[in-house]
Amino acid sequence: MVNFFLRRQHPVPQPSPGTAALERVRLLVAGERSADGSALEELTAALLEVGATGSAEDSFEALRTLTERPALLLRLDAFIRREWWHPTRPTPRPTEADPVALALAALHADGRIRERAVRRMLDQPHPGTMPFLVLRTSDWVRQVRDAASAGLAVLLHGDPLLATPATVRTALLINRRRRGAFAHGQLLVPLLTGSTTALAGTLLAAPEAPVRRFALDAVAHRLGIRDLAALAERDPDRQVRARAAEAAARQAVWTDQTELLRRLARSRHAEVRVTALTGLMRTGSPQSVVAYLDDPSAQVRALAREAARRTGTDPLTHYQAAVRADEPQVGAVAGLAETGGRADVPLLSALLDNPAPQVRVQALRALRSLDVVPVPRVTALLRDDSAAVVKEAAAALVPSATRLPADLLWDMLTDPQRPAVRRAGYRLLSRRDRLTALRAAVLASGDTHPRLAAQGRTDATTRIRELTPHPWLTRSVPTLDADPAQAAELLTLAEERRTVLTEDVIQLLRDALRPVPGSR
Known part of the structure; x- marks a missing residue:
């Protein structure tokens, strides 16, 4: 009873209509992964509701949520252009008081409405509306395109920080279009000229990897070697790491900073290691590269073998000794396969009993690459404790599949x-x-395993359809060569999978298994 009165005295605050609509926008943007018209219609309605009932902050937050998915913005542009052409559709009026209506008006099918929206956005520039302005720089109407392009150039010259990550991502997407290169070029200007360091920092910290690549390509020549090395070691994107490592290694070679190259050579990322080791080779330190003969990366091993030849080290002798160790490294096993031959098959076969699963996997790959697979020994690995070993053993036995026991x-x-x-x-x-x-x-x-079930369903459907003759195709129809007992068993098994294979496919199988008149 006390709790009841407390609730009466302190009612739970209800969210405002604008806040509720904003939350609906977030949910729709997070869940919309296709070009489904109903989902885009619901998203448009939610955006308009935020603009009509929410504050200006709510409106800009809704636009930011949308523009974080530039591909969705492009689909919404196409959807609104198609749907709002009909005269019964409500037309948002481009006003500064409602940022959502202004942004959506820039997507309208009527070029005059789009042009007015563009000019309003130029009069009151805001980072939240910049992706919509960038989108209109590729407009098919010249008046709209010229206004947006000229305005974008002026705005970025005056305030480069208007180029948010969402703006850059939108420009990267429309750069694929026939008239989409202008925005891409304009966004490069402040990065190449170095008019502001804050913009480069913002874009290099963006969550989207394409934005970071775009920024790094433009400012790598101005970044310090320590900053480049930090990007090469920590960035989650492989291409960013590779480009940063290349720029850092180039500077290190020019300035003879071999210690930094050695640090990068210890990176856990192969693309960084190979770039750093290439730099060490260029600085005349091949002996430092030889230590990477057993590296897990094939590129690094190839570079290390070249360094070994320059220093008089025989890579094959090294690998033969390395795989005889009590705990051979995976890279050493792969290196022996790359440099050895059939004479090394006994060494590799002995590794199939190694307690480390990755060593067994690599030994199977090595034997497979040398085209010398001991079928009885590898067949025993089909029941190995490691799933990776089982998979690799099956791959090695594929050429010998018809010789394996069917049971x-x-x-x-x-x-x-x-x-x-x-x-x-x-x-x-x-x-x-x-x-x-x-x-x-x-x-x-x-x-019960979804991937195996999907593969079986696809293969069964394809194989059954191949048994069906088509009057407009000249290909010969294969036969199953099944006796009556085998045909009955197969059809019974297919009937048990009726919900998976569909009735149409099962009927095709029935027709294919039906005895030909006059046959015995």
């Missing part, structure tokens, strides 16, 4: 515990005769 493969396909074993069994059964492959696909289509 073993069917047992693998019906293994009740391990999806990796079932996938390996299915992969090998698919390489046998047509009837076996189809039966395996039908059986796998009902698997």
Whole structure:
């Protein structure tokens, strides 16, 4: 009772209509992944509601949420242009008081409305409306395009910080269009001239990798070597790391900073290591590169082998000794496969008993690359404790699939515990005769593992349709060569998968298995 009176005295505050609409915009933007018209219609209505009932801050927050997904903005542009051409549609009026209406008016099908919206955005520039202005620089109407392009150039000259990450991302997307290169070029100007360092910092810290690449390409020549090295070591995007490492290594070679190159060579990213080691080679330090003969990266190993040849070290001898160690490194096993031959097969085969799963995987890859696979020994690995080893063993045995015991493969396909074993069994059964492959696909289509079930369903449908003659195709129709008992078993199995394979596909199978008149 006390709690009841407390609730009466202190009612829970209800969100304002604008706040509720803003939250709906966030949910729609986060969940919209396709060009579905109904979702875009709902998003447009939610945006208009924010503009009509919310504050200016709510409106700009709604626009920021939208422009964080530039691809969605482009789809919304196409949708609004198509839908608002109809005269019964409400037309937002471009006013400074409602930023959402102003932004959506810039997407309207009527070029005169778009032009008025562009001029209003130029009179009251704001980072939240810049992506819409950039979008109109590629407009198909010359008057709209000229106004947006000239205005964008003037705004960026006066205040480069208007180029937010969302603005840059939008420019990168429309740069693929016929008239979309102008905005891309204008956004490069303040970065290339160095008119503001704050803009480069903002774009290099953007969450979108394409924006960081764009900024780095423009300002790499002005960044210090320590900043470049930090980007190469910490950025989550591979291309950013590679470009930053290349710029840092170039400066390090020019200034003879070998210690920084050694630091980058210890990076956990292969693209950074190979660039740093290339720099060490250019500074005349090949001996430092030889230590990377056992690197996990093939590129790094190739560079290290070149350094070994320059210093008189035999890479093959090194690898042969390295794989005999108690705990051989994965890179050493791969290096032996790259430099050795059939004479090294006993060394590689012995590694199939190594307790480290990754070493067993690499040994299987090495034997496969040398085209010398000990079938009985590798067959035993189809039941290995490691899923990666099972997968690699199946790949190595694919050329020998018809020589493997059929009972073993069917047992693998019906293994009740391990999806990796079932996938390996299915992969090998698919390489046998047509009837076996189809039966395996039908059986796998009902698997509890979603990926294997999807693969089985697709393969079964494709194989069954291949059995259907088409009067307009000249290709010969394959046959299953199934006896009556095998045909009945296959059809029964397919009937059990009716919900997966569909009735149409099962009917095609019935027709394909129906005995030909006059045959015995």
